[in-house]
Amino acid sequence: MGASGWDYYVPYQEDLNAALQQLRREVFEAGDYYWVNGDIWLAAAEEREPRPQSLKELWEDESVQESGTHSILDIFRVVGPDDTPDYNTVVPVTAEEARELLGTDKLTRAHVKDFDDFPRSRWIGRCAVLHDDEGNPQEIHFWGHSGD
Structure with missing residues (x-):
């Protein structure tokens, strides 16, 4: 299927x-992610299998572990300034970078x-604080690419 781009405000x-974490809960509860049904990726309206009841249950699925959800659910945490970005993380845009x-x-x-x-990589998201006119x-x- 290839990676999918995603972005959220x-x-x-x-x-x-x-x-x-709040965004991940909202996306999960809304079912706004790809869920594997056998070998076919199906959007929520077309699925036949029930979706997992929790994020933990979602990530226990082997297909999800291998292919992801093509959404923010593939990102687990925001890295701090002293952390090294790794898969399933999001890196904030720094003031210097901006x-x-x-x-x-x-x-x-x-x-x-x-x-x-x-700069960005697949399976590593980015985030930026956006300001008003004042x-x-x-x-x-939040934005990025994930899924296989």
Whole structure:
């Protein structure tokens, strides 16, 4: 099937990892991810098998472990500034990175079109705090590619 790109906007909160975990719960509860049914990937409206009842149950499925969900559910945690990014993590855009690549450390929705300039890898997501016109944190944008 190949990897799928995904992106999400959530209201700003200072704790990026808490925002990620809340987003993961919401996506899981909404069923907004690909779920394997045998060898065929089926969207929610077309599936025949019941979906898992928890994220733990979802990740116990061998097909999900191998191929992912093609969504934010494939990302487990936000890495800190001293951590090394690894599969299933999300790396925040730093102020230095934003200034170097986009000329500002107060990113807005208008900058999202240029986010492909930020280094990224499949199965490692990115996130950026987006600001309003007055420079106040407004929301968090998560994006990336995952799934096989």
